[in-house]
Amino acid sequence: MEHQPVLFTPFKIGGLTLVNRITMTPAYLGYANSDGTVSDLLLTHYGTMARSGAALIVVENTGINSSALGSPFMLRADDDRYMEGLTELAKVIHAEGALAFIQLNHAGRYAFMPERVAPSAVPIGNVVPKEMTMQDIDETILSFTKAAVRVQRAGFDGVELHGGTGYLLAQFVSPRTNKRTDSYGGDLEKRARFPLEVVDAVIAKVAKDFPVGYRFLASECLPDGLILDEAIPFAEDLAKRGISYLSVMVGTHESFSLEPYFSMDKTEGFMAGYAEIVKRVLPETPVITAGRIQSPEVAEAILQTEKADLIGLARVLFADPLWPKKAQGLIKDPIIHCNPSCSLCMKRIMARKPAVCSQWDKSFREAFLKKIGESSDN
Ligand SMILES: Cc1cc2nc3c(=O)[nH]c(=O)nc-3n(C[C@H](O)[C@H](O)[C@H](O)COP(=O)(O)O)c2cc1C
Numbered sequence: 105m106e107h108q109p110v111l112f113t114p115f116k117i118g119g120l121t122l123v124n125r126i127t128m129t130p131a132y133l134g135y136a137n138s139d140g141t142v143s144d145l146l147l148t149h150y151g152t153m154a155r156s157g158a159a160l161i162v163v164e165n166t167g168i169n170s171s172a173l174g175s176p177f178m179l180r181a182d183d184d185r186y187m188e189g190l191t192e193l194a195k196v197i198h199a200e201g202a203l204a205f206i207q208l209n210h211a212g213r214y215a216f217m218p219e220r221v222a223p224s225a226v227p228i229g230n231v232v233p234k235e236m237t238m239q240d241i242d243e244t245i246l247s248f249t250k251a252a253v254r255v256q257r258a259g260f261d262g263v264e265l266h267g268g269t270g271y272l273l274a275q276f277v278s279p280r281t282n283k284r285t286d287s288y289g290g291d292l293e294k295r296a297r298f299p300l301e302v303v304d305a306v307i308a309k310v311a312k313d314f315p316v317g318y319r320f321l322a323s324e325c326l327p328d329g330l331i332l333d334e335a336i337p338f339a340e341d342l343a344k345r346g347i348s349y350l351s352v353m354v355g356t357h358e359s360f361s362l363e364p365y366f367s368m369d370k371t372e373g374f375m376a377g378y379a380e381i382v383k384r385v386l387p388e389t390p391v392i393t394a395g396r397i398q399s400p401e402v403a404e405a406i407l408q409t410e411k412a413d414l415i416g417l418a419r420v421l422f423a424d425p426l427w428p429k430k431a432q433g434l435i436k437d438p439i440i441h442c443n444p445s446c447s448l449c450m451k452r453i454m455a456r457k458p459a460v461c462s463q464w465d466k467s468f469r470e471a472f473l474k475k476i477g478e479s480s481d482n
Contacts, residue, residue, distance in 0.1 A: 107408050109404055110125060110404065110407040110408060111124060111125050111126070111400060111403055111404050111407060111415070111431065112124045112125070112432055113125065114159075115159075115390070115413055115414060117160075117262070117315050117317075117348050117349055117390055118262075118313060118314075118315040118348050119313045120203055120261055120262070120315065122159035122160050122203060122414070123159045123201075124157070124158075124159045124428070124432075125159070125403075125407055125413065125414050125415055126157070126158040126159055126160075126403075126414070126415050126417065126427075126428050126431075127158060127159060127160040127161070127162060127392055127414050127415065127416050127417070128153050128156075128158050128160070128161045128162060128416070128417055128418065128421050129162055129351060129353075129392065129394040129416035129417065129418045130162045130163065130164045130165055130207040130264070130266075130319070130418070131164055131418040131419070131422060132164040132165055132174075132175065132178065132453065133149065133164065133422070133449065133453060133458060133459035134175065134177045134452070134453045134456065134457060134458045134459055135149055135177070135458050135459075136177050136178060136179045136180075137177070138176050138177055139180075140167060140173075140178060140179055140180030140186060141179075141180070141185070141186060141189045142179065142186075142189025142190060142192060142193050145458065145475070145476065146179075146193065147192060147193060147196050150163065150193060150196055150197055151196045151197075151199070151200060152425050153197075153202075153421060153422075153425060154196065154197040154198075154199075154200035154201070154202040154204075155200040155425070156421060156425045156426065156427060156428050156429065157428035157429045157432065157434075158202060158417065158421065158428050159202060159203060160202060160203045160204075160205060160414075161197050161202045161203070161204055161205070162205040162206070162207055162264050162317075162351070163179070163193065163197075163204065163205065163206040163207060163260075164179060164207060165178065165179075165207045165208075165209035165266050165271075166178070166179040166180060166181045166206055166207060166208055166209060166251070166255075167179065167180040167181065167182060167209065167210070167211075168181065168182055168208050168209065168210055168244075168247040168248050168250075168251040169182045169210070169243075169244070169247040169251075170182065171210070171215060171217075171219070171220070171221055172209060172210035172211055172215065172247070172272070173211060173215055173216060173217070174209065174211035174214050174215060174216060174271070175216050175453070175456065176216060176456065177456065177458075178209075178211075181206070181208065181251040181254050181255050181258075182247060182250070182251055182254075184254070186254070187254065187257070187258055190206070190254070190255060190258035190259075190260075191258045191259055193206075193258075194206075194258055194259035194260045194261075195259065198259070203261045203262070204259070204260050204261055205260060205261060205262040205263060205264050205315070205317065206255050206260050206263060206264070207263075207264040207265075207266050207319065208248060208251050208252060208255070208263055208264070208265055208266060209266035209271055209272075210244060210247070210248070210266075210271060210272035210273070211271050211272065212233070212271055212272030212275045213226065213228045213231075213233040213272075213275060213281065214228065214269075214270060214271055214357055215233075218231055219234070220233035220234065221233055221234050221235075221236050221240055221244075222234070222235065222236065222272070222275055222281065223235070223236060223272075223275050223276045223281060223282040223283075223284055223288065223289065223298070224281060224282055224283040224284055224289070226280070226281045226283065228358075235284070238286075241288065241298060244272070244302075245298075245301055245302055245305045246305075248265070248302045248305065248306055249305045249306050249308075249309040252306045252309060252310050252316070253309050253310060256310050256311060256314050261314075261315070262314060262315035262316065262317060262348065263306070263310070263314070263315070263316055263317070264316075264317040264318065264319055264351065265299075265302060265303065265306065265316065265317070265318050265319070266319045267299055267318050267319050267320055267321055268319035268320065268321045268351075268353045269319075269321070269353070269355070269356055269357060270321070270324065270355075270356025270357055270358060270359075273298070273299040273302065274299075274321045274324075274330070274356065276288065276295055276296070276297075276298040276299055277292075277295050277296055277299060277321070277330055277334075277335075277338060278295070278324060278329055278330045279295065279328070279329070279330065279334075280324070280326065280328045280329050280330075282295045292334050292337060292338065296338050296341060299338075300341055300342070300345060303316065303318070303342060303345045303347060304345060307345065307346055315348035315349070316346075316347060316348055317347065317348050317349040317350070317351060317392075318342055318347045318349070318350055318351070319351045319353060320335070320339060320342070320350040320351060320352050320353065320382070321335065321353060321354065321356070322335045322339075322352050322353070322354050322375075322378040322379075322381070322382065323335060323354045323355075323378065324354075324355070324356050324358075324359060325354055325355045325356070325359040325362075325364060325365045325368075326356070326358060326359045326362075329356070329359070332378065332381065336381070336382070336385055339382050339385065339386060339389075340385065340386065343386045343388070343389045347389070348390065349389065349390035349391065349392060349413075349414075350382055350386070350389055350390070350391050350392070351391075351392040351394070351416060352375060352378050352379040352382050352391060352392065352393055352412070353375055353378075353394065353395075354375055354378055355369075369395070369396065369444070370396070370444040370445070371396065372396050372397060372398050372399065372402050373393070373395060373396065373397050373402050373406055374395040374396060375393055375394060375395035376393045376395065376397075376406050376411045376412060377411070378393075379391050379392070379393035379406075379411050379412040380409075380410075380411035380412070383410060383411060383412060383413075390413045390414065391412045391413050391414070392412060392413070392414040392415075392416045393406060393411060393412035393414075393415065393416060394415075394416030394417065394418055395416075396419070396420065396442065396444065397415055397416070397417060397420060398420055398439070398441045398442065399439070400430075400431035400439075403415040403431070419442040419449060419461075420441075420442050422442070422449065422459070422461050423440055423441065423442040423443075423461050423463040423464075424439050424440040424441070424442075424463070426439075427439055440463050441463070442461075442463060443462060443463060446462045446463075448460060448461065448462045449461060457478075458476050460472060460473065
């Protein structure tokens with residue numbers, strides 16, 4: 105029997121209808137201003153991403169307080185002075201017909217400044233973060249809720265809590281970064297307590313129909329890190345709390361450049377197997393999968409085989425913002441693929457420069473570099 109294509113069929117998250125199954129998963133590109141406000145560069149970028157035809161744009165990780173910042177160019181949502189820019193950002197995305205979510209994050213031990221807080225004093229490089237006190241924990245939960253309420257007021261359609269990439273929420277769940285002996289550390293139930301309290305507090309404070317999604321770390325891909333067997337019961341707890349979707353990912357900043365992640369990352373749809381396991385356990389919870397989904401055929405196969413409900417594109421959409429329109433046949437040109445052996449976007453943001461893509465055409469790249477006052481992308 106011939107199956108009907110799914111990629112361009114609608115899907116519901118809570119009361120919201122996504123016009124197709126394509127989402128942009130968050131991608132920090134270093135485009136915000138150094139004070140955490142929205143820049144013109146960022147507005148232009150998200151306008152382009154929203155114009156792509158993706159149903160839902162999830163804006164990059166955004167800081168919930170001053171100790172949450174993973175980079176000096178991270179967007180912020182911890183004060184009303186960020187409201188004007190955030191409101192403009194949601195408007196720009198809506199004007200192109202996409203839904204706008206935004207990801208909230210605390211970088212914990214991955215913060216960029218030397219004074220860092222974390223579940224435990226587990227060193228990162230030569231920095232030893234401060235173990236969070238009960239007061240720090242309570243204040244951080246409050247910061248997450250205040251930021252969530254603020255982005256809702258700014259006009260976003262939903263919020264995503266960043267439980268991936270080894271940031272603070274994941275640091276609590278991980279046995280390698282959470283060595284606490286109080287009620288927030290120990291067995292999985294205790295390690296999961298802090299992120300679940302954040303989820304409960306955010307859901308309690310935002311409007312009933314305001315979706316709260318979760319970037320979900322299925323495995324740290326490190327020998328002593330969080331493994332799938334422990335992540336799954338945590339996913340079940342998140343679903344019980346009323347999370348609106350799980351955006352499944354693997355790996356942290358400590359595993360991205362190591363095996364097995366490094367090789368896996370070059371393969372199309374490399375995280376779909378993890379999403380599938382989550383989907384099998386939680387058939388009622390919407391699941392997003394990302395990970396070098398370069399071709400509409402692979403995207404369609406993931407949906408047909410019910411590994412996930414939604415396809416996430418990050419670098420893939422950055423390399424070719426016409427991907428959804430080309431996939432739908434509205435534009436006949438071939439899709440321009442993100443090059444698996446290139447990491448220019450990553451290299452640039454690590455060097456604290458705005459990301460560019462090696463696949464952009466020459467004139468576009470030159471115009472972009474000129475705009476940011478550079479003559480070459482090295
Ligand atoms: C430059 C860059 C920045 C990223 N920033 C974020 C982020 O802010 N939040 C997040 O959850 N994931 C982030 N990701 C991960 C992506 O959302 C995505 O899961 C991953 O890149 C795989 O999808 P892709 O192959 O389409 O890029 C980032 C990835 C890259 C390469």
